[in-house]
Amino acid sequence: MNNDDSSVPASAETVLWSGHTSQWVHFWYYLFCIVLAVGIAFAATMFGLATAGVGALSYVALVIPLIMWLVRWWVTKCTFYELTSQRLRIRSGILNKRVDELELYRVKDYAIEQPLLLRLVGLGNLTMVTSDATTPTVPMRAIPGVEVVREKLRTAVQNERDRKRVRQLDVDSQDEGALK
Incomplete structure (x- = not known):
């Protein structure tokens, strides 16, 4: 059997968002x-006065x-997200670099969370649930314009599923008991 996926038309990968x-x-x-x-400055001042x-x-x-x-x-600054039309790349690490794609x-679902502090400054968390074995959930914390990023992600996921002719199959384990 040939594992080459030549039936899927190649398309140019474009960057939709990065941050x-x-x-x-x-x-x-x-x-x-x-x-x-x-506290350290206060203690040092008091200790300095007491010891002349x-x-x-x-x-x-x-x-x-x-x-x-x-x-x-530095650790936070070294985490970089790049959403393209085909994948999400996460680059992280200071001395040892890691790229996770x-x-x-493979994205099954996504959710936005905006705690009060983040909402006040226009930020939010975007969490994706995936069918990827190594990363079943992918959090993107405190990103700007989270609603816009989610809409770009949603559109790109649908386009990529259409391009690869892939559909998500939901299997509910509770229904198995009803069938017996």
């Missing part, structure tokens, strides 16, 4: 870093919340 997860997703973490930095300036070296501890902030920012015809 990053917003840093707003880490609001509470960044707020914690600020509170920690203020010897404790001024305690300000070096301010590098801890700064490093925490920068690492979280999801063929759009």
Whole structure:
């Protein structure tokens, strides 16, 4: 049997949307870093006054919340989404890069979630349920224009299913008991 899928016409793959997860997703973490930095600065000042300036070296501890902030920012910035007419590519990683691709015809369902903080800044989460064995759910967190991205995804999924002549088959396990 020939596994070559030559019956499917080749079409040019075009980029429909690309973007990053917003840093707003880490609001509470960044707020914690600020509170920690203020606490360290206050403690260093009090210790410095009590030891007649010897404790001024305690300000070096301010590098801890700064490093925490920068690492979280960098990890988030290194996650990149690219929605094309045929697949969703997710590139992530700082030192070790990972590229995960999801063929759009495998997308079964999608849902939008907009928590209050994200909604206030025009962001939302888009979660896809797929038939892919390695990634049954694919979350895209804190992306801008989530409704527009969902509509582009919906259209692209339908077009890709039509192009590949693939249909989703829903099997309900509860109905099996009724048949017996």
